[in-house]
Structures are given as C-alpha cells and as structure tokens.
Amino acid sequence: MADFTIHTLGCGSARPTTRHNPSATVVEFRNNLFMVDCGEGAQKALLQQHLKISRLGHIFLTHMHGDHVLGLPGLISTLGLQDTGGELTIHTFADGASILKDIFNYFGRNLPYDIRFNILDPKREEVAFENKALTVRTLPLCHRVPAVGFVFEEKPRQRHLNREMCDFHGVPTSQFNNVKGGMDFVRPDGTVVPNERLTSPATPSLSYAHISDTIHLPELADRIGPVDLLFHETTYLDSELDMARRNYHTTARQAGEMARRCGARWLLTGHYSSRYDNEEEFRRQAMEEFPNVILNREGLRTDLTRLP
Ligand SMILES: [Zn+2]
Numbered sequence: 006m007a008d009f010t011i012h013t014l015g016c017g018s019a020r021p022t023t024r025h026n027p028s029a030t031v032v033e034f035r036n037n038l039f040m041v042d043c044g045e046g047a048q049k050a051l052l053q054q055h056l057k058i059s060r061l062g063h064i065f066l067t068h069m070h071g072d073h074v075l076g077l078p079g080l081i082s083t084l085g086l087q088d089t090g091g092e093l094t095i096h097t098f099a100d101g102a103s104i105l106k107d108i109f110n111y112f113g114r115n116l117p118y119d120i121r122f123n124i125l126d127p128k129r130e131e132v133a134f135e136n137k138a139l140t141v142r143t144l145p146l147c148h149r150v151p152a153v154g155f156v157f158e159e160k161p162r163q164r165h166l167n168r169e170m171c172d173f174h175g176v177p178t179s180q181f182n183n184v185k186g187g188m189d190f191v192r193p194d195g196t197v198v199p200n201e202r203l204t205s206p207a208t209p210s211l212s213y214a215h216i217s218d219t220i221h222l223p224e225l226a227d228r229i230g231p232v233d234l235l236f237h238e239t240t241y242l243d244s245e246l247d248m249a250r251r252n253y254h255t256t257a258r259q260a261g262e263m264a265r266r267c268g269a270r271w272l273l274t275g276h277y278s279s280r281y282d283n284e285e286e287f288r289r290q291a292m293e294e295f296p297n298v299i300l301n302r303e304g305l306r307t308d309l310t311r312l313p
Pocket residue numbers: 018019028070072073218276
C-alpha cells in the first residue's frame with residue numbers, strides 16, 4: 006500500500022471543459038484518505054481511481070468557490086447510502102460551515118455518518134489536523150475570497166534498529182521502541198551504550214504543500230518551506246499575466262519561481278484555465294524557473310516515496 010501518494014481527481018478551474026474536472030485532490034497517507042477540495046466530478050473520479058469513500062475521514066477546503074466545493078453535496082448524499090456509518094470532518098471557515106450545514110441538513114437527513122466541522126481562521130496559520138504521524142497546517146493565501154493552503158507534514162520517523170548490535174549489547178526487545186525513538190541503552194551494570202551504536206538515522210520524513218487559489222505571493226516561500234512536492238495553482242500562462250493579477254491567480258512561471266524560492270524538490274501544476282487546450286506550455290514556462298515539474302492531469306498518482 007502506498008505510504009504517501011497524491012491522487013489528482015480534478016485539475017481544471019472554474020469554467021467546465023471536456024478535458025478537466027474542477028479542483029479535487031486526495032492525499033493518501035498510510036491507508037487514510039484526506040481530500041483537499043471537492044469540485045464537481047470528484048465522486049466519479051474517486052470510483053475511477055479505486056479510492057473508497059469509506060476510507061475518507063477528512064476534507065480540507067481551501068476556499069468557498071464553486072469549483073472547489075460543489076462536489077460536496079453529492080458526496081454527502083452518497084454517504085447516506087453507506088450502511089456502515091462513519092465519521093467525516095470538514096475543515097473550513099465559519100461561513101463555509103454554515104452554508105454546508107444548511108445543504109447537508111436538507112440532503113443528508115438521517116445520515117448514518119457523523120459529520121463534524123473544524124472551523125479554520127483564514128487570517129492566521131494554524132494546525133488543522135494532527136495525529137501521531139502527520140500534521141496538516143494552514144497558510145493564509147490571497148484570493149478574491151478568504152483562502153488558505155495546506156501543508157501535510159509527516160512527523161519524524163523512528164531510527165532504524167541494528168538488530169546485530171542490539172543482540173551484541175544485550176538490548177531486550179522491550180527496549181526496542183525506546184531505542185528507535187533515540188534513547189541510549191543502559192546495561193544492568195550501569196554502562197551506557199550510545200544510541201548511534203544501536204541504530205542508523207531514520208528515513209527522512211516527507212511533506213506536501215497544496216497552494217490554490219492565490220495571487221503570486223513570493224513572501225509565502227519561507228512559510229511553505231522545502232517540501233518534497235509543491236502543488237501550486239498554475240491557472241494562466243505568461244500571456245495572461247495581467248489577468249492573473251486581476252483575478253488573484255498565478256501563472257506557471259510564478260509557480261516555478263515559488264518552487265525554487267521555497268526549496269521544493271518537485272512542482273505539481275494544475276487549476277488550468279479553460280482557455281488553453283494544451284498543457285505542455287505550462288510545463289515549459291514553469292521549467293524556465295524550476296527544473297522538476299510534474300504536469301498534472303486527472304488520474305495522476307504522485308507517490309512521494311518514489312520521487313527521485
Ligand atoms: Zn478555483
């Protein structure tokens with residue numbers, strides 16, 4: 006099972022096209038599914054990509070534009086057809102929650118699901134979700150309506166145990182977790198065996214940032230940090246730079262600049278304007294700023310553990 010994979014359900018923008026679905030992404034992390042935005046078509050894309058909604062526990066909404074949320078009413082009414090029940094937390098702003106509650110109260114009456122809202126403040130950075138292995142934090146963006154990005158960060162992994170050395174120094178299995186956590190081992194006679202003799206460094210933890218929709222914000226680079234994969238909206242090309250500014254969106258070149266500034270390893274494009282019918286130009290213009298560009302498309306799986 007994939008450890009940390011980004012599934013693209015939709016990478017188009019507001020106007021419908023035959024080429025793309027509106028925004029929807031699934032972050033698969035250790036067998037749990039987290040959705041970021043839920044545009045129309047998300048349910049069908051989940052089925053096509055063999056992602057079970059019963060594994061979906063959290064939906065993070067970047068902002069309340071239709072191309073990012075209008076798949077939700079359909080998804081919620083489908084949850085009503087599941088007889089197993091379950092829990093779903095929707096992370097959104099206060100006004101988004103009140104609109105969605107009204108819709109769900111009508112279409113999701115007697116839902117076997119427990120739907121909860123985690124209210125986010127679009128004006129400040131905060132931790133939206135945290136468990137033993139993962140943190141999801143928000144980053145305020147600048148769009149026509151309040152908007153945030155999300156950074157998914159795997160917590161530091163445990164160090165690798167050297168079984169031969171542990172046996173040699175007589176470390177009992179009951180101490181293995183402490184040693185993997187970085188503790189030295191103290192023998193019954195009081196001798197200390199330093200942790201570095203018993204373990205090797207942990208595999209580096211992975212991170213994914215999801216930045217959409219926003220005007221180009223160079224100052225955001227430090228707040229994103231050197232993520233392994235940066236999804237950054239690339240609504241427009243150079244020829245529409247003024248339009249990007251007017252509409253509070255970003256060009257492919259600006260997204261490339263952001264990937265370089267924040268020290269990302271890879272950039273994933275998306276939120277393509279409907280005016281273009283060939284995405285190759287997005288890759289070309291982004292690559293003039295940053296070499297490692299992945300051209301997004303519906304059905305794409307980006308496995309962070311396998312990125313070179
Ligand atoms: Zn949008």
